[in-house]
Amino acid sequence: MRRDIFQAIADPTRRAIILLIAVQAMTPNALAEHFDTTRQAISKHLKVLIQCELVKPQQQGRQIYYQLEVEKIDEIDHWLRQFRKIWESRFERLDDLLTTLKKQQQ
Amino acid sequence: MRRDIFQAIADPTRRAIILLIAVQAMTPNALAEHFDTTRQAISKHLKVLIQCELVKPQQQGRQIYYQLEVEKIDEIDHWLRQFRKIWESRFERLDDLLTTLKKQQQ
DNA sequence: GATTTGGGAAACCAGTCGGTTGTATTATAT
DNA sequence: ATATAATACAACCGACTGGTTTCCCAAATC
Structure with missing residues (x-):
């Protein structure tokens, strides 16, 4: 699972x-x-x-x-950082995000 | 709900x-x-x-x-901070223990 | 006014979740 | 050797989840 x-x-x-x-x-x-x-x-x-x-x-x-296993908590942090990065540069490059999401789904 | x-x-x-x-x-x-x-x-x-x-x-x-609603994301951050605070204070306690041991040796 | 379009709501379904009770396994204590 | 304690594992249950299909409503278009 x-x-x-x-x-x-x-x-x-x-x-x-x-x-x-x-x-x-x-x-x-x-x-x-x-x-x-x-x-x-x-x-x-x-x-x-x-x-x-x-x-x-x-x-x-x-x-x-x-x-x-403390290091594992960083994975949440990682997602948050990814999010904030997107939020801060939200007016640029929607395309980049889309390709990133597509890759992650694979 | x-x-x-x-x-x-x-x-x-x-x-x-x-x-x-x-x-x-x-x-x-x-x-x-x-x-x-x-x-x-x-x-x-x-x-x-x-x-x-x-x-x-x-x-x-x-x-x-x-x-x-971006601010809402902070609630995740808040939990992470709470967690890290607890985690770090755990080491402070260890530090306290270590200095106590050192004093006892002197 | 009839049709198309964007979207919500309800009914339904299979799968998962969080919990319980009961049983099995292993390490310690007597 | 037997009893007890700490835990895992399995079966079961009701509630919830994520999804679909179908239907309904309101705004835009013709």
């Missing part, structure tokens, strides 16, 4: 998970305590975050600490 | 729409030409974008030009 970071951060629970593990790596149980859902639901969210490489599991005994 | 900007930009077609109208306001028909879907599908995407105030319709005769 195709996962991308924008889909990953679309869910508010996942955004909260990201902020939590930004402070320190955490286990599913520890994370679940901060939410009003089951541990299994959190596990599913973590699975999504792993699939788009935002998060990395680190086994430690029978516990699994999930830690953030 | 509760809409938020993160859900809005989760869809790749909507992200492309945002980039397109960042250059200039466009009508649904004009937008649809750039995608492999029907005008109605694009209209639905625009509806989502309107609901979370990323886009504003502007009637002009029987055509409706959709234009971007």
Whole structure:
């Protein structure tokens, strides 16, 4: 299944998970305590975050600490920068954007 | 229905729409030409974008030009800044720990 | 006034999502 | 060796998503 970071951060629970593990790596149980859902639901969210490489599991005994892959957050930044670049030069070169978009779709 | 900007930009077609109208306001028909879907599908995407105030319709005769509400994009930036603040303060805490350890060695 | 054109709204469909419950697996503790 | 704890995995469910098709409305054109 195709996962991308924008889909990953679309869910508010996942955004909260990201902020939590930004402070320190955490286990599913520890994370679940901060939410009003089951541990299994959190596990599913973590699975999504792993699939788009935002998060990395680190086994430690029978516990699994999930830690953030910070660099991945830059992909959001990248899109924002692309957007701002377009916005700032919005009166020039619509054609350039169109060819860029076409390439990205391929 | 509760809409938020993160859900809005989760869809790749909507992200492309945002980039397109960042250059200039466009009508649904004009937008649809750039995608492999029907005008109605694009209209639905625009509806989502309107609901979370990323886009504003502007009637002009029987055509409706959709234009971007740029400031709204800042909400993404805001979350990123919040995230980075947390991430950086994590290292500050590490620094504190390290200086504490250093003091203890002296 | 009839026709065409730009666009919205509704009904429908298959696929996905976020959640639950239940079961399986593995590491620690007794 | 057995019990317990931490977690994954699978099946299921209702809600939502992105898409299509069909229909309707209003503005422009003839």
